[in-house]
């Protein structure tokens with residue numbers, strides 16, 4: 497029997513535990529705490545929601561997650577991660593496309609993100625979607641004092657175009 501393709505859906509509080517397992521595997525030095533995920537999800541529902549958090553689920557297992565914050569027309573990719581055994585299958589791209597769709601829904605004019613300067617794989621993914629480097633944040637990642645590359649995707653609001661460019 498072949499495994500089914502991963503499906504994307506809204507992240508809920510009961511996903512926090514399996515998401516944290518991935519988080520600690522993929523970001524061992526600066527993993528988010530449970531409280532950070534709880535706080536993000538607290539802003540993800542209702543008429544004044546400013547967050548969109550998604551998980552990728554395959555055969556009952558959480559294999560990826562990502563989140564976008566949208567404040568005053570600016571989106572921010574807060575986090576995106578895929579289980580190692582799923583890298584290179586296109587799942588990161590699907591998740592990012594969905595988050596950019598959320599940015600369109602929030603009528604964001606631009607989407608920003610920070611990525612470690614040594615994370616070439618993630619940078620390639622973002623470039624593929626049209627993100628461009630705009631600067632550095634020195635020593636952004638602690639411990640380790642690693643710089644962040646800040647990248648930006650300029651988008652169009654829904655009144656100007658039907659969807660975010662770059663997909």
Ligand SMILES: CC(C)(COP(=O)(O)OP(=O)(O)OC[C@H]1O[C@@H](n2cnc3c(N)ncnc32)[C@H](O)[C@@H]1OP(=O)(O)O)[C@@H](O)C(=O)NCCC(=O)NCCS
Pocket residue numbers: 522576577578579582583584585586587588589590610611612615617618620621
């Ligand atoms: C960065 C990350 C999210 C990318 O996820 P991913 O699922 O591997 O991304 P994709 O599969 O969409 O793209 C990766 C590569 O697979 C290729 N690919 C895309 N679709 C594919 C498919 N259907 N079949 C085979 N390969 C495919 C892409 O062309 C891309 O190739 P490239 O490396 O030459 O650019 C993932 O590596 C990860 O979780 N890393 C650790 C956490 C992290 O660094 N997060 C980012 C923090 S800023």
